[in-house]
Amino acid sequence: MISISSLENIHQKGLFGNYEGKDENELITISEIKNLLIVQIVKYKKSVFSINNINIEGIKLPNETLKVNCNNNLRILWCGPDNWLLISTNKELLNDINKLFNSNDFAVTDLSHSRTVIELVGKNAKEILKKGCPFDFDNLQKNNCVNSVFNGITITIDMLNDNPNKIRLFSLRSFGESFYHSVTDACLEDGFKAI
Amino acid sequence: MLHIKCPHCGLRSQNEFAYGGDASVKRPELNKEVSDKEWNHFVYLRKSLRGKHLELWHHISGCRQWIKVQRDTATHEIFKTFKASEEI
Numbered sequence: 001m002i003s004i005s006s007l008e009n010i011h012q013k014g015l016f017g018n019y020e021g022k023d024e025n026e027l028i029t030i031s032e033i034k035n036l037l038i039v040q041i042v043k044y045k046k047s048v049f050s051i052n053n054i055n056i057e058g059i060k061l062p063n064e065t066l067k068v069n070c071n072n073n074l075r076i077l078w079c080g081p082d083n084w085l086l087i088s089t090n091k092e093l094l095n096d097i098n099k100l101f102n103s104n105d106f107a108v109t110d111l112s113h114s115r116t117v118i119e120l121v122g123k124n125a126k127e128i129l130k131k132g133c134p135f136d137f138d139n140l141q142k143n144n145c146v147n148s149v150f151n152g153i154t155i156t157i158d159m160l161n162d163n164p165n166k167i168r169l170f171s172l173r174s175f176g177e178s179f180y181h182s183v184t185d186a187c188l189e190d191g192f193k194a195i
Numbered sequence: 196m197l198h199i200k201c202p203h204c205g206l207r208s209q210n211e212f213a214y215g216g217d218a219s220v221k222r223p224e225l226n227k228e229v230s231d232k233e234w235n236h237f238v239y240l241r242k243s244l245r246g247k248h249l250e251l252w253h254h255i256s257g258c259r260q261w262i263k264v265q266r267d268t269a270t271h272e273i274f275k276t277f278k279a280s281e282e283i
Binding site: 065079080081083134135136146147148149152154 | 203204208210211254255256258259260
């Protein structure tokens with residue numbers, strides 16, 4: 001199946017905004033991340049199955065707010081009680097996941113084609129998000145995630161690194177273009193580099 | 196702007212929540228005979244209290260859980276929040 005990027009027509013590479021006279025390496029970079037496996041896992045309310053027994057490539061499901069359990073190519077985000085988002089670069093993992101999670105206890109949904117993923121990298125990445133999102137970003141550390149809103153658009157924020165700040169943003173694909181414009185508008189003041 | 200402490204996620208802005216109405220309304224028991232008047236009361240009639248009020252809120256842009264919030268409708272002070280399954 002041919003995968004068409006949700007930002008195909010609007011994400012253009014280059015320097016934008018108030019970038020003149022600034023070191024290019026200091027600018028925020030914005031990129032679209034494609035070809036990720038994104039899977040939502042939800043445990044049914046009536047299920048008594050213990051999640052402690054579950055191990056995906058050596059990683060357990062996190063069970064506390066903001067928590068992300070990860071290795072080099074797999075991240076499992078806590079999205080709510082008994083609700084996780086699994087992000088991986090290995091698309092073959094979906095078969096293993098379907099085998100691992102019993103359909104009587106869990107709902108496993110492949111969301112890979114229904115999300116737009118934008119990555120912000122730079123020391124001001126949190127400041128950009130503060131312009132449209134009410135979350136207290138000073139509390140967001142490396143390997144934390146949060147569901148919130150950005151200018152009215154529901155998003156998932158995944159903090160991959162803190163030196164420099166590297167933040168992945170997930171929105172519904174149908175909101176992708178609006179969300180991209182919203183983020184890039186917030187970046188204009190500092191200038192940004194689209195890659 | 197309110198800040199609501201979600202029992203699952205912690206303190207969050209009202210922007211992430213959707214109001215869900217009076218939390219003190221009890222649905223008539225299943226399989227019990229209900230008069231039209233009782234049903235009408237359950238579906239439509241609500242008090243418009245000034246003061247302490249128990250409300251349902253949905254953390255729609257967060258953990259997507261329903262929660263109960265005890266709030267003063269005059270001052271907007273929030274006294275306590277609960278999981279939807281918890282009783283006071």
